[in-house]
Amino acid sequence: MGNRRVCVIGAGPAGLSLARALRLVGVEYDQYERHNDVGGIWDLDNPGTPMYESAHFISSRQTSGFFDFPMPEHFPDYPGNRQILAYTRSFAEAYGLLDRIRLGTEVSDVTRSGDDWHVRLADGSREVYGAVVCATGTTWAPRTPCYPGRFDGEARHSGSYRDLLEFRGKRVLVVGLGNSGADIACDAAQAADAAFVSVRRGYHLIPKHILGLPADLIKEQSPALPVWLERLLTAGLLRALQGDLSKYGMPKPDHKLFESHPLLNSQLLHHLQHGDVAIKPDVAGFDGDRVRFVDGSSERIDLVLYATGYDWTIPYLDEDYFVWRGNRPQLYLNTFSREHRNLFGLGYVEVNSSAYTLFDTISNLVAQYLRDQVEAPRKAAVLDELIARDKPDLSGGIAFLDSARHSSYVDAGAFRRRIAEVALRAGWQNLTPGMFAPLQARSGSPRQRA
Structure with missing residues (x-):
């Protein structure tokens, strides 16, 4: 990857998870968020959010949250939307992510030219990147x-x-x-x-x-x-x-x-x-x-x-860049485009567990893959081969319903296990439970610095 800079679109939980991973492995990135604050759908002031006053997490505090950044113990078992928003903001602050986010900046168009990705912003300016990560969520187009x-x-x-x-x-x-x-x-x-x-x-x-x-x-x-x-x-x-x-x-x-x-x-x-x-x-x-x-x-x-759900759309990206089936992009590990190298969709997954920890797991795979395209190309080539040919069963033995919604559904345990297997094959041994420890040991975790 000649141009190492990565474009991360969206500063909700998925985008913030990837930003932390990129920062910890030393990959340069820019992050864009059209709203004037982080948090994605959890911010009731974010135009178009589907959030409502009585909304709470459907996964518990104890099993949810970003890796190595647990939700506060004073939170209830099922935190409300304002608590989730405060927690998400505190995560961004703790890892120094806010100064890298261009708030109030909408991405209007993304196109590929050779190995580069051209990103046009709503103000008409353009930037060029080596990779683009779409992390803008799935609940913005009501059905x-x-x-x-x-x-x-x-x-x-x-x-x-x-x-x-x-x-x-x-x-x-x-x-x-x-x-x-x-x-x-x-x-x-x-x-x-x-x-x-x-x-x-x-x-x-x-x-x-x-x-x-x-x-x-x-x-x-x-x-x-x-x-x-x-x-x-x-x-x-x-x-x-x-x-x-x-x-x-x-x-x-x-x-x-x-x-x-x-x-x-x-x-x-x-x-x-x-x-x-x-x-x-x-x-x-x-x-x-x-x-x-x-x-x-x-x-x-x-x-x-x-209450009939949402169409999954990526309005700034032409549909031809992803293969869509049943209103769902068909991505390797629900993240990697098989057709376009260094194009990713993060968060385009439905799962029978908390999503935050899964965001962290896949974010680290993406971050180390992007780093090693320059620093250890042989490791990156292992993942290139898997992206092209691997067709993993992520159902965990569960026969999910044959519906459009469930075409992107994964079992959390099967998803984690497959990511760990991919990481081990490429030699990324930090991508197992405890994956952040070696990275934080170099700079100290936010809680250690505090």
């Missing part, structure tokens, strides 16, 4: 369904939702029951005159706490089990704790436990049990102030809120 008929009420995507006061005096229908949809349905249950949530399929509902401990902490601290046995034990425990959810209107799941993104929520069952929210099937269409459902029922509704 809104279209139903037949005319609706006389208000209909909008959940990305515009901020506070439960928006529901006062209204009959509310939330369409979709992902984790955000479940949160918002619980807000509506508390504030609306009547609350309904429309679902197309059944979900396995996992409470955030089991036996007084965060559910994911129990999994992290338990012995590794075959998927079938873990599923059997977990399903039995859930039945004992929750009973049959179909008596509250929840459809029976059409998939096995763990085969879809988990629905982690402890409040929804409470509101279903108390009649504060009602489950409805898929929407069939609109008829004035009424919403019709596929079972022939209808409800008078004032506000329809579509």
Whole structure:
């Protein structure tokens, strides 16, 4: 790589994770963030963020966070959005990342010319880099369904939702029951005159706490089990704790436990049990102030809120640069472009665990790969060969649903293991648990310097 400078686009958690890794291995980079502060979607003031006042992490404090930078112990088990934002900012400050970020600077276009990457900024200026990392996230382009008929009420995507006061005096229908949809349905249950949530399929509902401990902490601290046995034990425990959810209107799941993104929520069952929210099937269409459902029922509704997800887009990069399938870029280890050397997409992954620690793991692989293109080309060539030919199974033995969303889904354990295997093959032995220690020993960790 003749031009060693790296362009990092985005200063949310993924972009900051990579910035730290690049800084620790001595690779020069510039980082751009269109908003006037770091934090990505966790900043409620960031235009277009899907964040809302009641949003909390769905992974626990104990299992989340950047490597070697744990969340403060005074945080609750599941921190709220403002705490996550403060934590993310403190991470950037602790590692001296802020002075390398050009805030309020939007990237408008990225193109390749030979081995160089030309980056045009919104102000018209241009920069040339040896590598580009797209780390701008996946929840900026709301996906809104279209139903037949005319609706006389208000209909909008959940990305515009901020506070439960928006529901006062209204009959509310939330369409979709992902984790955000479940949160918002619980807000509506508390504030609306009547609350309904429309679902197309059944979900396995996992409470955030089991036996007084965060559910994911129990999994992290338990012995590794075959998927079938873990599923059997977990399903039995859930039945004992929750009973049959179909008596509250929840459809029976059409998939096995763990085969879809988990629905982690402890409040929804409470509101279903108390009649504060009602489950409805898929929407069939609109008829004035009424919403019709596929079972022939209808409800008078004032506000329809579509919690129907987001299209993954990279607006500053022509679609031809990545191979897309089912609205997901097809990348090696969900990060490396197979078609264009030194083009990366960081954060374009869905996972059954905390994402922050995975960002760190893959960020270090990217950083050491970029460093060794100059300092140890033979090591970089090992990864070049794997990028071209390796087709790893990152499912961890789980048959994830055959859907567009799950085309980029990975099992966290399988993902970490494969990255460790790749690192060992290339001789990057620091990319295992404890991966930062040798690097920090040279300069001292932020906590040591403090």
